[in-house]
Amino acid sequence: MWPIGGxxxxxxxxxxxxxxxxxxxxxxxxxxxxxIDFGAAxxxxxxxxxxxxxxxxxxxxxxxxxxxxxxxxxxxxGLFLISGAMNNLDIANLAHEQKMKILRSISRLxxxxxxxxxxAGTSFNTIDFFMISDTGVFVTTPEPTAIENIYxxxxxxxxxxxxQVLHTHNFRALSLEAEERNPRAxxxxxxxxxxxxxxxxxxxxxxxxxxxxxxxxxxVVNQCHRQDNPNIGPLICRIIQRHLTLKMQFLGNIAxxxxxxxxxxxxxxxxxLYPYTQTALDLRACGNxxxxxxxxxxxxxxxxxx
Amino acid sequence: MSYHTEQMHYExxxxxxxxxxxxxxKAYEELFELYRDDSIAAYSFFSTAERMEIISAxxxxxxxxxxxxxxxxxxxxxxERGLMEEGKGYQDKSREPVPMYNIRRSxxxxxxxPAIPPAAKKADPGDSPAAMIFKKDILAGEDxxxxxxxxxVSLEQIxxxxxxxxxxxxxxxxxxxxxxxxxxxxKGILKSYAKCIGIEADHVVQSYLRHMESSKGT
Numbered sequence: 159m160w161p162i163g164g165x166x167x168x169x170x171x172x173x174x175x176x177x178x179x180x181x182x183x184x185x186x187x188x189x190x191x192x193x194i195d196f197g198a199a200x201x202x203x204x205x206x207x208x209x210x211x212x213x214x215x216x217x218x219x220x221x222x223x224x225x226x227x228x229x230x231x232x233x234x235x236g237l238f239l240i241s242g243a244m245n246n247l248d249i250a251n252l253a254h255e256q257k258m259k260i261l262r263s264i265s266r267l268x269x270x271x272x273x274x275x276x277x278a279g280t281s282f283n284t285i286d287f288f289m290i291s292d293t294g295v296f297v298t299t300p301e302p303t304a305i306e307n308i309y310x311x312x313x314x315x316x317x318x319x320x321x322q323v324l325h326t327h328n329f330r331a332l333s334l335e336a337e338e339r340n341p342r343a344x345x346x347x348x349x350x351x352x353x354x355x356x357x358x359x360x361x362x363x364x365x366x367x368x369x370x371x372x373x374x375x376x377x378v379v380n381q382c383h384r385q386d387n388p389n390i391g392p393l394i395c396r397i398i399q400r401h402l403t404l405k406m407q408f409l410g411n412i413a414x415x416x417x418x419x420x421x422x423x424x425x426x427x428x429x430x431l432y433p434y435t436q437t438a439l440d441l442r443a444c445g446n447x448x449x450x451x452x453x454x455x456x457x458x459x460x461x462x463x464x
Numbered sequence: 465m466s467y468h469t470e471q472m473h474y475e476x477x478x479x480x481x482x483x484x485x486x487x488x489x490k491a492y493e494e495l496f497e498l499y500r501d502d503s504i505a506a507y508s509f510f511s512t513a514e515r516m517e518i519i520s521a522x523x524x525x526x527x528x529x530x531x532x533x534x535x536x537x538x539x540x541x542x543x544e545r546g547l548m549e550e551g552k553g554y555q556d557k558s559r560e561p562v563p564m565y566n567i568r569r570s571x572x573x574x575x576x577x578p579a580i581p582p583a584a585k586k587a588d589p590g591d592s593p594a595a596m597i598f599k600k601d602i603l604a605g606e607d608x609x610x611x612x613x614x615x616x617v618s619l620e621q622i623x624x625x626x627x628x629x630x631x632x633x634x635x636x637x638x639x640x641x642x643x644x645x646x647x648x649x650x651k652g653i654l655k656s657y658a659k660c661i662g663i664e665a666d667h668v669v670q671s672y673l674r675h676m677e678s679s680k681g682t
Contacts, residue, residue: 306508393498393505401509 159265160448161288163276164297165307167198170380171297173418174444175275176205177429181445183237187270187452190229192240194260194287195277197250199242206426207232210241215249217263218256225263238269252283261290270452278307280314288315289322293451295376295409298394300386305394308377316370316402320351323366332358349402375406378444381414409447412440472547473525473538481539482554485530492526532556598663602678603671605639608657612637615661626656633657641676 162175175191182189193201193214202210212228215221222228229238242249252260264272277284288294294315298308324332332355352370356363375398379391391408398406413436421428429438474481477491499506499519506515528534535554542548594614597607612622623630635643636653644650651669658665 300504302504302507305504309509387504389497390505393503396498397506397509 159272159274159291160293160295161274161276161290162295162297163278163284163288163311164304165278165280165309165311166299166304167278169278169297169299169304170412171195171278172200172204172275173428174295174297174378174380174412174441175273176201176427177441178445178448179237179271179273180205180234180427180429181442182271182273182449183234185445185449186236187449188236188238189271189273190238190240190267190269191232192264192272192274193242195242195275196245196252196283197247198277199245199275201275202239202241202243203425204422204427205232205234205237205239206430207239207241208425210239210243213241213244214260215242215245218249218252218260219246225260225267250283257283257286261286265290271448280311282318285311285314285318289318292372293374293376295378296406297378297380299381300379300383300390305390308394312375312398312402312404316349316404317351319369319373320355320366323369324355324362332362370402370404373404375404376409377406378409378412380412382411383414410440410444412444413437472542473529476521476525477529481548481552483529484554488526488529492522492530495522594663598667601671602675603668604675605637605672608668608672609637611663612661615663617661622657622660625660626653628653628656636672639675639679641679647673 160178162171162178164171172193172195179189179191191201191205193199195201199213202208207230210230212222212230214228217225217228225240228240230241232239264274274287274290276287288311296308296312298304335354335358352363352366355366377391377395382388388411391411395406395408398404415428415432415435415437417432417435418428418437421431424431429441432438474483477483477488477495479487479491483491496519497503499510499515499522510518528538539548539553543550592614594611597603597611597614600607612619619630619633622628622633632643632645632653636657645653651673654669654672655665658668
């Protein structure tokens with residue numbers, strides 16, 4: 159299960175999600191796209207299915223009993239979609255219980271790949287969906303605004319994980335203690351918080367450590383212009399690894415192309431309309447790297463030959 | 465972020481304990497790229513104070529490790545604290561490059577005379593022993609050799625300057641006419657020879673040729 163998120167709106171999450179879905183389906187994997195960008199769902203337009211008959215809201219409003227029944231087919235064999243096209247207008251403000259219901263249902267679906275198109279920003283709805291699995295793809299552009307938002311998002315995920323793990327272990331008391339000890343251990347510096355927690359309560363610190371180490375994040379730098387430094391992605395990954403000790407793998411740069419605009423306006427998938435652009439090549443490279451992880455996992459799980 | 469800066473220098477720079485100076489420098493450059501003022505990748509991640517702290521820690525680590533003496537000192541401290549095993553530090557295995565070309569390949573070696581460049585000689589007063597020999601009408605190879613030695617010039621110097629092989633110059637001095645090239649080239653050799661010693665070339669050429677003529681006759 160692959161949540162795909164990014165702090166900043168317009169960074170290209172939907173394009174990446176849709177394109178990855180198409181590439182993986184063409185590689186033979188049964189792939190499901192889920193649009194959980196509540197209030198701003200665009201995935202259906204990007205992949206060229208402008209009027210899906212069903213949407214996620216149908217499940218929330220109990221028009222259909224199971225989430226599986228909201229799945230629609232796409233023009234691409236092997237690629238399926240749960241769209242947000244006809245969502246309720248107030249879907250962005252889900253009740254906690256509804257959110258948990260969706261989370262549970264999604265995790266019960268069985269496909270080779272499930273790609274979740276998350277919304278921008280760092281609301282709990284976004285973050286909780288991001289933590290639905292141990293993998294996650296962060297999408298940023300090479301601008302300081304996007305980078306700032308990405309760091310904000312990563313820290314929020316980190317902090318939320320801490321809260322989650324310590325939830326039943328007196329998180330509030332520990333964090334207050336940490337604040338007192340060092341006034342900088344606030345949300346803006348969750349890594350410092352972890353360090354202090356480890357000191358105060360090594361056992362819980364250990365649990366937390368293990369949970370954080372289980373994350374396998376990936377980073378995509380989208381909309382790279384020619385004048386942008388192609389090294390920004392690897393540098394960001396290095397900072398995350400050094401200071402938050404989170405595994406952040408660099409998935410690739412994706413070139414900026416004006417023609418993406420054309421494809422979106424035509425409501426057709428960019429990969430099909432402009433397959434020989436640098437952007438398309440970059441997207442294919444990303445798709446290959448994502449598929450690699452699956453084949454590596456399958457190899458390690460495969461029974462030993464007699 | 466103070467705990468971050470308490471790390472061992474090697475950990476901070478992400479290098480192994482036996483890293484070479486080249487690796488140390490490269491690691492420092494890469495990390496500096498990460499944390500410098502206008503690094504877009506570090507934007508908003510650190511406060512300025514935190515970032516400067518990290519940069520000065522990196523600098524300290526780099527300056528300690530890049531200086532051989534300071535590094536030995538630091539390694540000794542680590543060994544004392546039990547953080548490092550003895551003998552696992554960086555061993556400098558670099559060697560001098562092997563000389564590829566040896567001008568002494570020729571078996572005829574003449575090592576008389578110190579290496580004074582001929583231009584440094586003072587002008588020869590007319591009655592020195594070298595000048596006496598020089599005045600002769602016929603100069604044999606042996607004469608040339610005597611003049612050369614008295615003028616403190618070695619065959620190697622002449623060879624280096626004129627680019628003629630030592631063996632050739634030796635043949636000249638030993639009157640081995642059969643080893644010498646045809647006349648046109650021989651004149652050139654004699655001229656260079658004379659120039660290197662600092663005596664008049666024309667006379668040398670003529671006298672030696674006369675010597676060759678008379679020798680052929682015998």
